[in-house]
Amino acid sequence: MTATFYDRLAPYYHLLYGDWEVAITRQGDALSDLLAAQGIAPGAPILDAACGIGTQAIGLARHGYRLTASDISPGAVARLRDELARRDLRACVRVDDLRTLRSVESESMAAVLACDNSLPHLLSDAELLQALRTCHRCLCASGVAIFSVRDYASIARVNPDVRPYGMRHAAGSRFLAVQVWEWDGDQYDLRVYLTTESPTGICTTQVLTSRYYAVSIARLLALLSEAGFVDAQRRDDVLFQPVLLARR
Ligand SMILES: C[S@@+](CC[C@H](N)C(=O)[O-])C[C@H]1O[C@@H](n2cnc3c(N)ncnc32)[C@H](O)[C@@H]1O
Structure with missing residues (x-):
């Protein structure tokens, strides 16, 4: 994974x-x-x-x-x-x-x-x-x-916890990445939503998933x-x- x-x-x-x-x-x-x-x-x-x-x-x-x-x-x-x-x-x-x-x-x-x-x-x-x-x-x-x-220890466990990385510009496209954390005991699933917007406004989103132990x-x-x-x-x-x- x-x-x-x-x-x-x-x-x-x-x-x-x-x-x-x-x-x-x-x-x-x-x-x-x-x-x-x-x-x-x-x-x-x-x-x-x-x-x-x-x-x-x-x-x-x-x-x-x-x-x-x-x-x-x-x-x-x-x-x-x-x-x-x-x-x-x-x-x-x-x-x-x-x-x-x-x-x-x-x-x-x-x-x-x-x-x-x-x-x-x-x-x-x-x-x-x-x-x-x-x-x-x-x-x-x-x-x-x-x-x-x-x-x-300093992070409040909010479900879901939505954390944007910010908007970037690359090769004429806009790029938006957002993390979503979903807690499960001392672990959480991390989803990263990666959206690329072309110069003509066409958006494609990929969702990548991983897991962490806090x-x-x-x-x-x-x-x-x-x-x-x-x-x-x-x-x-x-x-x-x-x-x-x-x-x-
Ligand atoms: C948040 S990234 C940081 C990568 C790099 N240190 C940096 O800052 O660019 C965490 C890295 O840990 C690696 N990783 C996770 N589990 C691993 C394992 N069991 N053995 C080696 N690498 C691992 C991931 O593949 C990933 O590249």
Whole structure:
């Protein structure tokens, strides 16, 4: 379900941002500063394990990190390859599952990242713990894990919760994306309505569906400890959403 959702979203994903290029630069700069503050300098091997089309990965490659980027969505991975090639940037890009990371050698990475609320696509504590243990396995001694997530504890559970991304203009067409959340206990179904209006006013709408587990940050911090991480902390001064930082 998750892979299909992001495969279908991949051609449009940049339109969810007011200006995707600005987001790439801002997030790449912020994460590169955070890595440098942890003693991880450009040239170090890092893994973006939920890279999508590359909002963080492109900026980090530009900063000179030795980047491996993986994602469960083949469509997102294919688009990231194109985006890197267009910018003449190098990275090892492939399909892989954050829960197992079968293509990553143990203790090979100075940092593992999964940003913009990727972890809550894993729908139980058991799946989250499996993913965190896997990230721990991939890190070298003193390597760091960096996850950015929504703060679900601060979000009122309204049913349905309708959240517009905004109107964009692309290739002579207007583009409108709206999220609808429908709660079901601690999980919710996410529908993204993507409407494209042609210059002659013809509209086409696609509806893409995924599901999230609204795991709290307190629970994620506890799971990080259970997975073997130390010094797990929440940082609100790095990205547009809370960042969890932990050391192997
Ligand atoms: C909101 S997107 C963020 C993508 C990217 N970090 C960005 O900001 O452009 C969440 C990403 O998590 C990926 N994802 C979800 N479950 C995954 C899993 N089990 N393994 C690897 N990637 C996964 C999705 O395919 C999607 O690309």
